[in-house]
Amino acid sequence: MDWISPRRLKKLGMLNMNRRNVDYIARYNDRSSYPLVDNKLKTKLAVSEYGVKTPKLLQVVRQQHEISHFRDMAADLKGFAIKPAKGSGGKGITVITGRDGDDFVKASGARIPAAMLERHLTNILAGLYSLAGTPDVAIVENLVQSSPALARYSFQGVPDIRIVVFQGYPVMAMLRLATTASDGKANLHQGAVGVGLDIGSGKSLNAVQFNRPITLHPDTGLALENIGIDDWENMLEMAARCYEATGLGYMGVDLVVDANEGPLLLELNARPGLAIQMANGCGLLPRLNAIEDLKRPHFSPRERAQFAMESFARR
Structure with a gap:
């Protein structure tokens, strides 16, 4: 997006990084809750107790000797994802979508021998992708089969939905679509497309790419103006439930829509980025202020989701 004056940004209610860090992350996120969201395995276990579904867990590799079981576990699998439990920004994630004899096939079509995947598991355990370079755990999950209605808009990658949740209320959302520039990952900093979604x-x-407005996906050529997310209220309620599961007052909730399982939680983020405001064409501050000004907070996740839909819908 082209340069906007500070006065214009203030009028739009844009939240900046300093204010996000001080007034929201530091104030509403207890440090003791961070390990829950900085570790994908701990996240899966925590949210499952609150009825939030995640991709099926196939294997957990904690020790080097457990890697020898990987080939047997994956022998009959056509697709799966290997993830470092403490990785960030999509680093270290390997997605397998098929088989070619004894080799595994990535979404890009590249062939990978089993030995290479085993080396990748070894690197994960060594902490190559963890946030602080500390020893890590590798998790192997069922492959997400993206809903065809959304998959058509993304390029060689699963589209996901980021929802910012404040004090248990979903306040802003966007759809993230992979591109050639983002190497099939739904990461806006790497060039994925962000599509603002009406909370209502x-x-x-x-839609934006590299913070500049666009109307067509750069690879698929499809128009981005008439996309609709099925089961939307349920997704907002899932996001709201993550507040009870973690106790985090300000977080990003990343969901996918699986063709067979419906909405699934991919991960949580205690420090969600601010580009979601550009994708929505409006700032977070008015919505955050509205939640802080509530005299009687809503206690159930469903009530909070319904309040958000009614209060923050685009008129």
Whole structure:
């Protein structure tokens, strides 16, 4: 997006990084809750107790000797994802979508021998992708089969939905679509497309790539103005439930829509980025202020989701 004056940003209610860090992350996120969201395995176990579904766990590799079981576990699998439990920004994630004889096939079509995947598991355990370079755990999950209605808009990668949740209320959302520039990952900093979503309906509003407005996906050529997310209220309620599961007052909730399982939680983020505001064409501050000003907070996740849909819908 082109340069905007500080006065214009203030009028739009844009939250900046300093204010996010001080007034929201530091104030509302207890440090003791961070390990829950900085570790994907701990996240899966925590949210499952609150009825939030995640991709099926196939294997957990904690020790080097457990890697020898990987080939047997994966022998009959056509697709799966290997992830470092403490990785961030998609680093270290390997997605397998098929088989070619004894080799595994990535979404890009590249062939990988089993020995290479075993080396990758070894690197994960050594902490190559962990946040602080500390020893890690590798998790192997069922492959997400993205809903065809959304998959068509993304390029060689699973589209996901980021929802910012404040004090248990979903306040802003966007759809993230992979591109050639993002190497099949739904990461806006690497060039994925961000599509703002109306909290009231789950329908697309605006779209950006590298913070600049676009109307067509750069690879698929499809228009981004009439996208709708099915089961939207349920997804908002899932996001709201993550507040009870973690106790984090300000976080990003990343969901996918699986063709067979429906909405699934991919991961949580205690320090969600601010580009979601550009994708929505409006700032977070008015919505955050509205939640802080509530005289009587809503206690159930469903009530909070319904309040958000009614209060923050694009008029």
